[in-house]
Amino acid sequence: MNYNMDEKFKNYFQDNLKQVFLYLIDDCNLRCIQCLYKLDICFQVEKKEIAYEDAVKLISDFRRLGAVKLTLMGGEPTLYGIKEKNKPLLELIKKSKELGYEYVRIDTNGQFNSELLEQPEFQMLDEITFSIDGPTSEINDNIRGKGSYAKCVANIKRAKELGYNIDITACISKELIKRDENGNLYLDRMIKFAEDLGIEKINFHNLFKTRNTKRSFYREY
Numbered sequence: 309m310n311y312n313m314d315e316k317f318k319n320y321f322q323d324n325l326k327q328v329f330l331y332l333i334d335d336c337n338l339r340c341i342q343c344l345y346k347l348d349i350c351f352q353v354e355k356k357e358i359a360y361e362d363a364v365k366l367i368s369d370f371r372r373l374g375a376v377k378l379t380l381m382g383g384e385p386t387l388y389g390i391k392e393k394n395k396p397l398l399e400l401i402k403k404s405k406e407l408g409y410e411y412v413r414i415d416t417n418g419q420f421n422s423e424l425l426e427q428p429e430f431q432m433l434d435e436i437t438f439s440i441d442g443p444t445s446e447i448n449d450n451i452r453g454k455g456s457y458a459k460c461v462a463n464i465k466r467a468k469e470l471g472y473n474i475d476i477t478a479c480i481s482k483e484l485i486k487r488d489e490n491g492n493l494y495l496d497r498m499i500k501f502a503e504d505l506g507i508e509k510i511n512f513h514n515l516f517k518t519r520n521t522k523r524s525f526y527r528e529y
């Protein structure tokens with residue numbers, strides 16, 4: 309083991325640990341209304357990312373405890389090592405496969421440069437989950453920031469073309485339980501939207517109150 313783990317933890321998880329959620333970075337290029345990652349309410353936003361060497365040590369130790377499924381998340385995980393053209397992220401995906409992780413996935417807001425999808429290491433991912441909060445740009449962008457819908461949908465389409473296994477995560481907001489001018493529930497339209505993109509799975513998340521009322525904004529990287 310690379311780290312001195314608490315014996316109780318080790319004994320409890322040895323051969324029982326199945327999956328790991330690894331938070332790579334606490335920064336994000338969006339500021340969605342519902343997000344906890346905001347400087348004014350979050351307990352730990354310091355724009356920090358985990359050192360690559362530490363991430364490798366952690367996933368190695370967790371693999372030894374039995375983990376076979378790894379989820380890379382943040383903040384926004386595609387910002388991990390962005391100044392080095394995502395080299396640490398790509399290396400980490402490759403390393404996790406070499407270590408024997410059977411299922412490696414990433415949770416993303418879909419705002420990354422689409423060239424990332426072309427990278428052979430990124431193509432080792434077993435699943436990409438895109439977060440999008442509405443079937444129209446009006447609904448989504450009001451929650452997640454201007455332009456975020458178009459960028460995310462473009463990356464979903466490109467990922468589909470390249471054969472990635474994709475699903476969508478959507479937060480259920482009050483907008484999704486409204487109806488459009490034809491009487492269609494936006495929640496139903498969300499499912500149709502996913503179907504039209506050729507996506508077979510949507511995770512709906514419910515929201516809980518955090519007293520966070522500030523508007524979202526989009527930040528360029």
Ligand code: SF4
Nearest residue numbers: 336338339340343417
């Ligand atoms: S994409 Fe939105 S919800 Fe996800 S971490 Fe960034 S600001 Fe938060």
